[in-house]
Amino acid sequence: MNTVFKGEHLLPGQIGQFFIVLSFGAALLSFISYYFATTDDAGKADSSWQRLGRLGFYVNSVAIVGMGTCLFYVLYNHYFEYHYAWAYTSRSLPVYYLVSGFWNGQEGGFLLWAFWQGVLGNILIVKAKSWERPVMTVVALSQVLLATMVLGIDIFGKRIGSSPFLLLRNSGIEAPIFSQPNYLDFIKDGQGMNPSLQNYWMVIHPPTLFLGFASIIVPFAYAVAGLWQKRYKEWVQPAISYALFGSMILGTGVIMGSFWAYESLNFGGFWAWDPVENGSIFPWLTIVAALHVLIVYKNSGHSYFTATFLVLISFVLVWYTSFLSRSGILGESSVHAFTDLGMFWQLVIGILIFLALSIFVLVWRWKELPITKKDEETYSREFWMFVGAVFLGLSCFHLIVVTSVPVWNAMFGTKIAPPADAVKHYNVIQASFAFVITLLTGFTQFLKYKKTDITRFFITTGVYFVFAILVTVLVVYLTGVYRLNFVFNLMMCGSVYSVIANGKVLADAFRGKFKLAGAAVAHIGFGLLLVGSIIAAGTSKIVSENASGVVNVQGFDAKAGNARENIMIYKNTPVKMGDYTVTYLGDSISSPYHFYRVNYKKVDATGKVVEEFVLKPKVQASRDAGMASSPDTKHYLFNDLYTHVTAIPSEGFAMQGEAGHDEGNDDKNYDEPVAHEVAIGDTIRYRDGFMIVKSLNKQATVQNIPLTANDVAIGANIEVHGRDGKVYNAEPVFMIRGGNVFDFARKVDDAGLKLRFSRINPENKKVEITVYQQPQNKRPWIVMRAISFPYINFFWSGTIIMVIGFLLSIQRRNKELKTV
Amino acid sequence: MKKSAIFGLVVIAVAIAVIISVYSSSSTYATFAEAQQTSSELHVIGHFSKGKEMVYDATKDANYFSFYMKDNKGEERKVVFTGTKPEDFERSEQLVLTGQMVGSEFHASKILMKCPSKYTQDKLEVTEVKAKQASI
Numbered sequence: 005m006n007t008v009f010k011g012e013h014l015l016p017g018q019i020g021q022f023f024i025v026l027s028f029g030a031a032l033l034s035f036i037s038y039y040f041a042t043t044d045d046a047g048k049a050d051s052s053w054q055r056l057g058r059l060g061f062y063v064n065s066v067a068i069v070g071m072g073t074c075l076f077y078v079l080y081n082h083y084f085e086y087h088y089a090w091a092y093t094s095r096s097l098p099v100y101y102l103v104s105g106f107w108n109g110q111e112g113g114f115l116l117w118a119f120w121q122g123v124l125g126n127i128l129i130v131k132a133k134s135w136e137r138p139v140m141t142v143v144a145l146s147q148v149l150l151a152t153m154v155l156g157i158d159i160f161g162k163r164i165g166s167s168p169f170l171l172l173r174n175s176g177i178e179a180p181i182f183s184q185p186n187y188l189d190f191i192k193d194g195q196g197m198n199p200s201l202q203n204y205w206m207v208i209h210p211p212t213l214f215l216g217f218a219s220i221i222v223p224f225a226y227a228v229a230g231l232w233q234k235r236y237k238e239w240v241q242p243a244i245s246y247a248l249f250g251s252m253i254l255g256t257g258v259i260m261g262s263f264w265a266y267e268s269l270n271f272g273g274f275w276a277w278d279p280v281e282n283g284s285i286f287p288w289l290t291i292v293a294a295l296h297v298l299i300v301y302k303n304s305g306h307s308y309f310t311a312t313f314l315v316l317i318s319f320v321l322v323w324y325t326s327f328l329s330r331s332g333i334l335g336e337s338s339v340h341a342f343t344d345l346g347m348f349w350q351l352v353i354g355i356l357i358f359l360a361l362s363i364f365v366l367v368w369r370w371k372e373l374p375i376t377k378k379d380e381e382t383y384s385r386e387f388w389m390f391v392g393a394v395f396l397g398l399s400c401f402h403l404i405v406v407t408s409v410p411v412w413n414a415m416f417g418t419k420i421a422p423p424a425d426a427v428k429h430y431n432v433i434q435a436s437f438a439f440v441i442t443l444l445t446g447f448t449q450f451l452k453y454k455k456t457d458i459t460r461f462f463i464t465t466g467v468y469f470v471f472a473i474l475v476t477v478l479v480v481y482l483t484g485v486y487r488l489n490f491v492f493n494l495m496m497c498g499s500v501y502s503v504i505a506n507g508k509v510l511a512d513a514f515r516g517k518f519k520l521a522g523a524a525v526a527h528i529g530f531g532l533l534l535v536g537s538i539i540a541a542g543t544s545k546i547v548s549e550n551a552s553g554v555v556n557v558q559g560f561d562a563k564a565g566n567a568r569e570n571i572m573i574y575k576n577t578p579v580k581m582g583d584y585t586v587t588y589l590g591d592s593i594s595s596p597y598h599f600y601r602v603n604y605k606k607v608d609a610t611g612k613v614v615e616e617f618v619l620k621p622k623v624q625a626s627r628d629a630g631m632a633s634s635p636d637t638k639h640y641l642f643n644d645l646y647t648h649v650t651a652i653p654s655e656g657f658a659m660q661g662e663a664g665h666d667e668g669n670d671d672k673n674y675d676e677p678v679a680h681e682v683a684i685g686d687t688i689r690y691r692d693g694f695m696i697v698k699s700l701n702k703q704a705t706v707q708n709i710p711l712t713a714n715d716v717a718i719g720a721n722i723e724v725h726g727r728d729g730k731v732y733n734a735e736p737v738f739m740i741r742g743g744n745v746f747d748f749a750r751k752v753d754d755a756g757l758k759l760r761f762s763r764i765n766p767e768n769k770k771v772e773i774t775v776y777q778q779p780q781n782k783r784p785w786i787v788m789r790a791i792s793f794p795y796i797n798f799f800w801s802g803t804i805i806m807v808i809g810f811l812l813s814i815q816r817r818n819k820e821l822k823t824v
Numbered sequence: 825m826k827k828s829a830i831f832g833l834v835v836i837a838v839a840i841a842v843i844i845s846v847y848s849s850s851s852t853y854a855t856f857a858e859a860q861q862t863s864s865e866l867h868v869i870g871h872f873s874k875g876k877e878m879v880y881d882a883t884k885d886a887n888y889f890s891f892y893m894k895d896n897k898g899e900e901r902k903v904v905f906t907g908t909k910p911e912d913f914e915r916s917e918q919l920v921l922t923g924q925m926v927g928s929e930f931h932a933s934k935i936l937m938k939c940p941s942k943y944t945q946d947k948l949e950v951t952e953v954k955a956k957q958a959s960i
Binding site: 379380382387391394398401402405406409419420421422423424425429433568569570571572632633650651653785787 | 826827828831835838839842843845846849850851852853864865866867880882883886887906907908909911922
């Protein structure tokens with residue numbers, strides 16, 4: 005049956021699909037041409053294969069940009085006939101989030117990766133000179149594999165890749181409307197973007213991360229090319245520059261992700277050891293390790309194999325990470341992995357191709373590799389840098405072993421579960437590695453290449469070490485880190501030592517040895533980052549632990565009892581929480597967000613308000629009534645106060661704020677009314693306080709009801725004193741109009757009251773005030789959690805300092821590159 | 825013996841230590857009946873019993889949430905979680921609890937839910953809630 009569908013815009017998809025096929029074909033052409041340019045035209049200055057290879061690569065780059073343009077066009081115009089637009093965006097989504105909708109799906113992620121790889125490839129074509137042919141062969145191979153990931157074409161009955169231009173009606177979702185020619189009339193809007201992704205960090209974090217992943221190809225390609233072309237020593241120098249660049253960008257991308265999680269997710273922290281997070285640092289750890297041994301090799305001729313191996317494995321790990329997060333294998337162990345798009349085996353093949361290539365070049369050239377037979381000196385910089393790199397590798401090894409538990413289960417048919425307290429497991433073991441590594445980044449600075457004067461080394465190291473211990477003792481006592489597991493104190497000591505020792509190098513750098521500044525700055529940044537992470541994560545304090553108003557539940561063991569981290573607060577009822585008095589002021593809606601205003605007040609002993617601010621944690625309601633809560637954080641220089649809403653009344657949003665406009669039902673929200681007969685000046689008591697009838701107002705007016713001369717309207721001025729000493733005024737009105745009696749109730753929402761002026765008794769000159777009181781649990785409330793993160797700014801600023809260090813190093817290495 | 829050989833041995837020793845520590849701290853997927861046997865924390869997979877009582881009343885205790893879960897063997901137990909009720913809990917198709925048995929109740933410190941994704945109909949979405957903030 006051939007149905008002609010109405011209203012579809014098939015052209016952008018067809019052009020996009022054409023670009024996908026073109027990019028695949030061009031990459032393949034480029035790969036083959038560069039391969040023959042390297043082998044057949046070796047030594048020839050002018051090679052037609054090389055020209056063809058370049059042409060293929062240019063066409064590939066243009067096709068990738070074309071693909072992106074088509075995809076953006078589809079998203080921008082809300083063509084929901086495309087699965088990608090329908091699944092990840094909606095009409096109400098602002099344009100800048102359409103950009104992040106672009107890489108919301110896996111296909112967009114691959115596209116981004118291919119784009120950056122294309123950019124790097126073009127840079128290499130310009131800059132690589134004699135290296136262009138072999139290096140570009142490897143880059144083009146990677147482009148071919150990435151293109152297959154978005155191909156979305158059936159070959160031999162098997163779908164290869166997943167295309168972003170898949171039509172909704174072909175996407176496998178079964179619905180009767182797809183048999184109607186006008187099915188698009190029923191699809192008014194897309195599914196919309198997951199609220200937690202609607203954050204400005206999601207606009208820049210993925211591109212940075214993918215540039216980091218993509219840039220690992222360059223040192224990899226140089227290593228393969230070096231072994232292939234038997235230029236064993238020459239590839240190291242350019243690889244160092246690109247490895248520096250890769251480490252810098254990848255590190256920045258990872259920390260940006262962590263900042264996004266901290267600012268807009270609600271797991272209460274900046275790092276959770278989620279498998280996907282771990283995956284992003286596998287290649288970072290190995291490329292940083294590789295960087296160090298590459299420098300060792302360059303300066304001393306040692307550690308050639310380790311350096312090559314680490315460079316090669318880094319790129320294999322990039323693919324392994326993609327496999328972990330995209331194949332669906334993590335299943336129930338990760339919260340933000342993608343589900344399988346049917347590319348499980350395709351991703352496995354991707355890993356295997358690069359793994360096989362790495363093993364092949366190493367085995368092929370094994371006998372010729374410039375591996376030194378002689379041992380390094382014990383007191384030499386190269387030996388300890390090598391040790392440090394190996395420990396970085398071991399730290400990565402541990403992360404891989406634990407994170408890959410689902411992979412082991414799939415491979416060996418076992419049923420092992422990840423550690424029950426995974427976070428603690430990772431923290432303790434990784435802190436041990438961090439201790440060794442930071443210690444090495446410290447004392448290795450006092451060693452020289454080849455040979456060092458031993459006595460002098462021990463004296464300087466010792467002096468700085470004693471100084472570092474003193475500083476550490478001070479820091480751990482002031483921040484409370486000493487209460488944690490001992491290993492975190494060791495890690496703190498190592499980090500402090502690293503900062504101090506590298507501080508000395510930096511001081512020397514200013515006195516002339518400017519070459520060393522980059523490494524010193526990067527090490528200082530890394531040390532500060534670790535210091536910040538120990539203090540912030542280790543001594544973060546739950547502020548919302550006050551137990552007032554909490555009924556203790558029987559049968560709770562002490563251990564679980566410690567975990568009461570959430571606090572319920574009623575609107576306008578201040579609660580003491582740590583140093584703060586916290587009041588939930590109310591809520592407001594600014595679509596699609598629902599803000600909850602929470603007032604924090606710090607009062608000193610004399611009752612003076614020292615500090616006052618309002619935080620607005622928000623909850624985003626999505627169409628299906630789901631809720632995504634985002635924190636709001638008060639940033640201080642040395643401390644952050646983090647607040648987020650964890651529960652709201654189940655009546656949901658409607659109940660908050662505007663409680664019941666429906667008069668008939670409204671009384672149900674209150675307890676049985678109580679009528680009081682009072683005279684002016686009398687006091688009425690109610691549960692939370694009292695009220696005084698101040699006076700009667702004979703000229704009362706009621707909105708929208710014009711009064712005539714025959715009408716009588718009397719208002720009762722009532723002053724309500726709430727529990728917290730707050731005073732409210734209300735004027736319920738009693739009215740006689742056309743012989744009928746009316747009365748207009750007034751609400752004091754904040755006190756949970758409704759007051760009626762229900763009767764006038766002319767005989768004893770008394771009036772009747774009927775008091776409606778809300779039962780406690782009908783009053784608006786929120787449940788929130790507040791955490792304080794001390795010294796977290798060390799973590800962020802450490803990152804920035806580290807990036808500056810990387811930049812200085814890149815500059816230095818590039819200068820060296822020109823002089824060689 | 826050469827220094828590199830000694831160092832190689834150290835590296836191998838550390839690697840083995842890592843594997844042993846991972847293996848010893850790894851947990852198991854179990855049923856309620858198995859959880860009853862031990863006092864250590866483990867993971868139980870199951871789905872929540874729809875018709876049964878589910879308690880979360882923030883006005884009484886903002887940190888008490890209880891419900892009933894059937895494990896994969898069909899055994900049903902009351903589960904207590906010290907925290908707020910996770911959003912969309914009713915829609916979950918599968919639960920993975922981390923915790924231990926206390927008497928006849930299972931006290932969960934972590935709940936991992938698999939829900940049909942709100943954003944893409946054909947996919948499952950995994951969310952995790954912890955009773956305690958991660959600490960070191």
